[in-house]
Amino acid sequence: MNQPVRHQTPTLLSDYRPYPFTLRQTRLDVRLDPKETVVLAELDLTRRDTGDLVLDIGAGVDLRSISIDGRKLSSADYRREEEVLSISAPDGDFTLSTEVVIDPSANTAFEGLYLSNGIFCTQCEAEGFRHITPYPDRPDVMAPFEVTIRSDLPVLLSNGNPVSSADGVAVWHDPWPKPAYLFALVAGDLRAVSGDFTTKSGRHVDLNVWVRPGDEPRADYALDSLIRSMKWDEDTYGREYDLDVFNIVAVDDFNMGAMENKGLNIFNSKLVLATPETATDNDYERIEGVIAHEYFHNWTGNRITCRDWFQLCLKEGLTVFRDQQFTADMRSAAVKRIQDVRTLRARQFREDQGPLAHPVRPESYVEINNFYTATVYEKGAEVIGMLKRLVGEEGYAKALDLYFDRHDGDAATIEDWLKVFEDATGRDLTQFKRWYSDAGTPELTMAEHWDGDAGRLRLEFTQSTPPTPGQDEKPPRVIPVEIGLLSHNGDEVLPSTVLEMTEATQSFNFDNLSSRPVVSVLRGFSAPVVLKRDIDSAGLAFLLAHDTDPFARWEAGRQLARQTLRAMIGGQRPDSEYIDAFGRILADGDADPAFRALCLELPSEEEIAVAIAAEGATPDPDAIHTAREDLAAAIANAHEGDLKQVFNDMKLSGAYRPDAESAGKRSLRLAALSLLNRIDGGAGAADLYASTDNMTERAAALSMLVSAGVAESQIHSFYTEFRHIRLVMDMWFMIQTISAEPDRAVAVAQELAAHSDFDWKNPNRFRALIGGLSANHAGFHRADGAGYAFLADWLIRMDGANPQIAARMSTAFESWTRYDPTRQSHAKAALDRILETPNLSKNLGEMITRIRNAS
Ligand code: B3K
Numbered sequence: 001m002n003q004p005v006r007h008q009t010p011t012l013l014s015d016y017r018p019y020p021f022t023l024r025q026t027r028l029d030v031r032l033d034p035k036e037t038v039v040l041a042e043l044d045l046t047r048r049d050t051g052d053l054v055l056d057i058g059a060g061v062d063l064r065s066i067s068i069d070g071r072k073l074s075s076a077d078y079r080r081e082e083e084v085l086s087i088s089a090p091d092g093d094f095t096l097s098t099e100v101v102i103d104p105s106a107n108t109a110f111e112g113l114y115l116s117n118g119i120f121c122t123q124c125e126a127e128g129f130r131h132i133t134p135y136p137d138r139p140d141v142m143a144p145f146e147v148t149i150r151s152d153l154p155v156l157l158s159n160g161n162p163v164s165s166a167d168g169v170a171v172w173h174d175p176w177p178k179p180a181y182l183f184a185l186v187a188g189d190l191r192a193v194s195g196d197f198t199t200k201s202g203r204h205v206d207l208n209v210w211v212r213p214g215d216e217p218r219a220d221y222a223l224d225s226l227i228r229s230m231k232w233d234e235d236t237y238g239r240e241y242d243l244d245v246f247n248i249v250a251v252d253d254f255n256m257g258a259m260e261n262k263g264l265n266i267f268n269s270k271l272v273l274a275t276p277e278t279a280t281d282n283d284y285e286r287i288e289g290v291i292a293h294e295y296f297h298n299w300t301g302n303r304i305t306c307r308d309w310f311q312l313c314l315k316e317g318l319t320v321f322r323d324q325q326f327t328a329d330m331r332s333a334a335v336k337r338i339q340d341v342r343t344l345r346a347r348q349f350r351e352d353q354g355p356l357a358h359p360v361r362p363e364s365y366v367e368i369n370n371f372y373t374a375t376v377y378e379k380g381a382e383v384i385g386m387l388k389r390l391v392g393e394e395g396y397a398k399a400l401d402l403y404f405d406r407h408d409g410d411a412a413t414i415e416d417w418l419k420v421f422e423d424a425t426g427r428d429l430t431q432f433k434r435w436y437s438d439a440g441t442p443e444l445t446m447a448e449h450w451d452g453d454a455g456r457l458r459l460e461f462t463q464s465t466p467p468t469p470g471q472d473e474k475p476p477r478v479i480p481v482e483i484g485l486l487s488h489n490g491d492e493v494l495p496s497t498v499l500e501m502t503e504a505t506q507s508f509n510f511d512n513l514s515s516r517p518v519v520s521v522l523r524g525f526s527a528p529v530v531l532k533r534d535i536d537s538a539g540l541a542f543l544l545a546h547d548t549d550p551f552a553r554w555e556a557g558r559q560l561a562r563q564t565l566r567a568m569i570g571g572q573r574p575d576s577e578y579i580d581a582f583g584r585i586l587a588d589g590d591a592d593p594a595f596r597a598l599c600l601e602l603p604s605e606e607e608i609a610v611a612i613a614a615e616g617a618t619p620d621p622d623a624i625h626t627a628r629e630d631l632a633a634a635i636a637n638a639h640e641g642d643l644k645q646v647f648n649d650m651k652l653s654g655a656y657r658p659d660a661e662s663a664g665k666r667s668l669r670l671a672a673l674s675l676l677n678r679i680d681g682g683a684g685a686a687d688l689y690a691s692t693d694n695m696t697e698r699a700a701a702l703s704m705l706v707s708a709g710v711a712e713s714q715i716h717s718f719y720t721e722f723r724h725i726r727l728v729m730d731m732w733f734m735i736q737t738i739s740a741e742p743d744r745a746v747a748v749a750q751e752l753a754a755h756s757d758f759d760w761k762n763p764n765r766f767r768a769l770i771g772g773l774s775a776n777h778a779g780f781h782r783a784d785g786a787g788y789a790f791l792a793d794w795l796i797r798m799d800g801a802n803p804q805i806a807a808r809m810s811t812a813f814e815s816w817t818r819y820d821p822t823r824q825s826h827a828k829a830a831l832d833r834i835l836e837t838p839n840l841s842k843n844l845g846e847m848i849t850r851i852r853n854a855s
C-alpha cells in the first residue's frame with residue numbers, strides 16, 4: 001500500500017551542491033506587529049557560479065518588493081514557485097533587498113516568527129527562517145548579521161552584541177558568521193535574572209535569563225547552571241564564550257526543549273523555571289543538562305556548523321555526548337551512564353527495531369524535522385563514546401583540539417570529523433564509519449570456553465545486525481567490548497580492558513588463570529548493542545553483588561529482572577534468586593542511594609516489550625503489565641520491613657535542595673514507596689502526598705495514587721492548588737494519563753481532552769496528555785484499538801495547526817508491527833485513516849507513510 005501524500009519528494013545526501021553565491025553580510029530590519037510584521041532584508045552577495053539566485057520562501061510570506069542594487073525588479077526578473085524564489089542576478093558583488101509582510105499571530109506551527117503569550121519569538125532550525133524572509137536557508141550559507149528591531153515592547157533582543165537601543169528601536173550585531181537557522185529575535189515584556197561571567201582570557205560576559213514578570217524567583221537554577229556550563233567547557237574542552245552577552249529567554253509555546261541560537265538561546269519554559277514547590281528533581285536535572293547542551297552548541301554547532309542537514313549528528317551527537325559528560329561531572333558518572341542507557345534502550349533501540357530505523361547519518365529525508373531522533377542524538381552520542389574508548393582519553397583530546405582548530409568557522413561533515421581523529425591518532429576509521437551509515441542495533445553474542453588444564457579462558461564473540469528499511473546486509477563493524485574478569489570472591493582478576501572486535505566472529509584468549517573467572521562484559525555499556533550470553537540467575541546475582549563496574553552491576557540486576565519477568569509472563573512464579581538479590585541491594589547502606597534506586601527499579605513495560613521483540617517474539621501488553629505488577633507486589637511482600645526502613649531512613653531534614661545527593665536519597669525513598677504502594681492500597685502515598693513540601697515527592701505520590709486507582713481527592717486538590725501554574729498543570733494532565741490503570745487510560749484521556757484547561761495547541765499540554773497516554777504501554781496498546789483511534793484523531797487535528805508536533809507524537813505508532821494481528825489491524829486502520837486525511841502535512845505524511853509501509 002502506498003497512498004500518495006503531497007510533497008513527498010526526498011532530498012538526498014548525494015545531491016549536495018555548494019551554493020553558487022557567497023553571502024557576505026545580512027542586514028534585517030523588522031517592524032513588529034502581531035498581524036502585519038514588515039521584514040526588510042538586505043543581502044550582500046557575490047556570484048561564484050552560474051545560474052539564478054535561488055532563495056527559499058515560506059508559503060505565508062507576502063512578498064512586497066525585490067530590488068538589486070537599489071533597482072526594483074519587475075515580475076519578469078523573478079519567479080516564485082512553491083517555496084522557492086528564483087531571481088536572475090548579476091555577476092560580481094551586488095545587494096539584494098526584499099520587503100515582505102508576515103503574520104506572527106496566525107503562526108500556530110511555532111516555526112519562524114510567532115507569538116507565545118504576547119511574546120514575539122522565533123524558531124528557525126531547521127528551515128524556519130524562510131518563513132521570515134526569502135533567504136538561502138541552508139546551513140552552509142553563513143554571514144554576519146545586523147538586525148534592527150522596531151517595536152513598543154520593552155525588551156527587544158537578537159543575536160550577538162547590542163549596538164543601540166532607544167525609542168522603540170534596538171540594533172544588534174552578530175560578528176560571527178552564522179547560518180539562518182541560528183537567527184533569533186525576541187520581543188516582549190520580560191524581566192531579566194542577571195549574572196556575569198569572566199572568561200579565562202578575561203572577556204566580561206553579561207548573562208541574562210529572561211522570563212515573564214513574576215517568574216523571576218524561578219530562574220535562579222537556570223542561571224547557575226549556565227555559569228557552571230561556561231566554566232566546565234573552558235576547563236574540559238578549552239572552549240571560551242565569544243560575545244559580550246549571553247541571553248536565555250523562556251517561552252511557554254515551544255516545539256521542543258530549547259534552541260541554541262547564537263548568543264540568544266530560546267527555551268521551553270519547562271527547562272528554565274523551577275522552584276521546589278513546582279518542579280521535580282528530574283526537572284532540575286534536565287534544566288541543568290539542557291542549559292549546558294545549548295550552551296555547548298556555541299562551539300559544537302555554531303562556531304562549527306553542519307554543511308547540510310544530513311550531518312545533523314555532527315553537532316547533535318557531539319553536543320549530547322558533551323552534555324552527558326557535564327552531568328556525569330556535576331552529579332554521579334555511574335548514575336548518569338545508567339540513566340542514559342535506560343533511555344537509549346527505551347527510545348533508540350525501539351526506533352532501530354521498527355519502520356523508522358535510519359542511520360546516525362541518514363542519506364535521504366522528506367522533512368528534515370522528522371530526523372531529530374533518538375538515533376541522531378543518542379546513538380550519535382554513543383558513537384562518539386565508542387570513538388573515545390578506541391582512541392583513549394589522550395587521543396580524544398588531541399582530536400578535539402584539532403577539530404576546533406581546523407574547522408572553526410566551517411560548515412563541516414562527518415568525513416571532516418573522522419579525518420581529525422585519523423590525523424590526530426593515526427588510526428584508520430574506514431570500518432568505524434559504518435556506525436554512521438548502517439542502521440540497526442547489532443546483536444553481540446558471547447560464548448565462554450574454559451580449559452581448566454591450560455588455565456585458559458576463550459571468549460568467542462559473534463556479531464550480526466538485523467535488516468532495517470532499505471538496508472538488508474550489514475557487514476561487521478568495529479565494536480569496542482570492555483570486559484573485566486572477577487574471581488569467585490569478587491576480586492578483580494583482570495581489570496577493565498577494551499577488546500576490539502572487527503570480524504563477524506572473533507575469539508580472545510585469557511591465559512594463566514588459576515580458576516575459572518566470572519566475566520563482566522560490556523562494562524560501561526561500551527557499545528550500543530544487544531548483548532546475548534548464557535548466564536543463569538546465580539551468575540547474574542553474583543555480578544549484581546560483586547561487579548566492580550557500576551554499569552555492569554546494575555545491568556546484571558536488570559537482566560535478572562528481565563529474565564524473571566519473561567518467565568512470569570510464561571506463567572512461572574517470581575524467581576527467588578532475584579527477590580533475594582533485590583533484598584541485598586536494598587539493605588546495602590554503603591552504596592550510593594541514587595545507584596541503589598536505579599537497581600531497585602523494575603524495567604519499564606516498554607523496555608520489556610523491546611526485549612521480547614528483539615528475540616523475535618510477540619509482546620502481550622496486558623501480560624507484561626500484570627507480570628510487572630505481580631513482581632513488584634512479590635518484592636514488596638518479601639521485603640516490606642526493609643522497604644519501610646529505607647523509606648524512613650532516606651527522609652531528608654531541612655529545606656529542599658536540588659543537588660544530586662539529596663535527589664538520590666529522594667529517588668531511593670520513592671522507589672521503596674512505589675513498591676509498598678502495590679500492597680498498601682495507596683496508604684503510604686496518601687500520607688506522603690499530604691505531608692511533603694516538595695513537588696518531587698508530591699508528583700510521585702500522586703502518580704502512585706493514580707496507578708492504585710485511589711487518587712480522586714488528590715487529583716482534585718492538586719488541581720485547585722496549582723491550576724494557575726501552567727507547568728504544574730502539565731504534570732497534572734500527564735500523571736493522570738501515564739499512570740492510569742490500563743483499562744481506564746483511554747477513558748481518562750478522553751475526559752481530560754474535554755477539560756477546559758486542555759489548551760491543545762500548546763505543545764507542552766498536548767505532549768502531557770497525548771504523550772502521557774502513548775507512554776502508558778498497556779493503556780495505549782489496548783486490544784480493542786481505542787488507544788490507536790484516540791491518537792489518530794488527535795494527530796489529524798494537531799496536524800492542521802502544528803505539523804511538527806503531530807509528526808513527533810506519531811512515533812507512538814512506530815512499534816505497531818511487533819504486536820498481535822488484532823492489534824495490528826486496529827493500528828493499520830488508524831494509520832490508514834490518517835493517510836486518507838486531505839492536506840496532510842509533509843511532516844506527518846512522511847512519518848505515517850514510513851510507519852505504515854512497514855507491512
Ligand atoms: N537544535 C535544536 C533542535 C532543533 C529541532 C528542530 N526541529 C535543539 C538542540 O538540539 O539543542
Ligand code: ZN
Pocket residue numbers: 293297315316319320
Ligand atoms: Zn542540540
